[in-house]
Amino acid sequence: xxxxxxxxAARRAVSSLDHRIEAATGHDxxxxxxxxxxxxxxxPHARLVDQHRELAQAETGVAYYRxxxxxxxxxxxxxxxxxxxxxxxxxxxxxxxxxxxxxxARQVIAALEPIQAAADGTAPAARGDAISAADHAALLAIAGxxxxxxxLLTHRLSVTTASGTRIPYAELQRLEGAGLVSRDTGHPVHxxxxxALTGAGRAALVAARRPAGPPGTRPEAVISASTxxxxxx
Numbered sequence: 001x002x003x004x005x006x007x008x009a010a011r012r013a014v015s016s017l018d019h020r021i022e023a024a025t026g027h028d029x030x031x032x033x034x035x036x037x038x039x040x041x042x043x044p045h046a047r048l049v050d051q052h053r054e055l056a057q058a059e060t061g062v063a064y065y066r067x068x069x070x071x072x073x074x075x076x077x078x079x080x081x082x083x084x085x086x087x088x089x090x091x092x093x094x095x096x097x098x099x100x101x102x103x104x105a106r107q108v109i110a111a112l113e114p115i116q117a118a119a120d121g122t123a124p125a126a127r128g129d130a131i132s133a134a135d136h137a138a139l140l141a142i143a144g145x146x147x148x149x150x151x152l153l154t155h156r157l158s159v160t161t162a163s164g165t166r167i168p169y170a171e172l173q174r175l176e177g178a179g180l181v182s183r184d185t186g187h188p189v190h191x192x193x194x195x196a197l198t199g200a201g202r203a204a205l206v207a208a209r210r211p212a213g214p215p216g217t218r219p220e221a222v223i224s225a226s227t228x229x230x231x232x233x
Contacts, residue, residue: 015056015059015105015108016105017052017055017105017108017109017112020112020116021108021112024112024116025045025048025115029052032045032049032052033053035049036049036050042202044111044118045115048108048111048112048115051108051111054107055101055107055108057104058097058100058101058103058105059101061097061100061101062094062097062098062101064097065090065097066094068090069087069094072086072090073087118203131204131205134171135175135204136205138167138171138175139175139181139197139201139204139205140205141161141163141165141167142161142167142181142195142196142197142201143197144161144162145161145162146159146160146161146167146194146195147159147192147193147194147195148169148183148189148193149189149190149192149193150189150190152190156169157172157189159171159195172195175201178200179198179200179201180198180201180204181195181196181197182195182196182198183195184196
């Protein structure tokens, strides 16, 4: 009787929590995995994807041992002591894999709950807040990466974004005052101070971009502030 083959690596196995993840984030899980690989997610979403990957791996293990058990019992091999040993071993391995899957699922739920709570009650749209078209355009430009510079000759301050958009310093101050953006003052302005959206700014941008939908529609996963800074370096 040939030895048991090793479980094959899988890109992603479907899990029972996929629909909850997609409903809470506004993205399918494949897109979330891609965003994670590119470093585009904020910390809560990145943590969720990392836990979901562990769950997917655990689901792959369960599927493998379940398939192996079916193969051992479908009449392909002679019924002898060696077969009974393999069946017993496979049942034990399937039980362990199921336990690992259940533990991974609990970790996914723990990572998912704060995102669901934020989607349900903390977005500006949920509070009835709104941002102007000009603010939306500025936040959208800053989301792609931005820095505050001081002109060496005129000493005027302005924000330059990765897309080439220039935002007046007065507008930056207003956005800062509203708690929508923040600056990394650890960098000198002549070299460029990174400007990034705050959590409130990202939520406001997502809410403004989200189309109207039925109750329970969730905001999209947001780009991390560190990614914004890294893009513009």
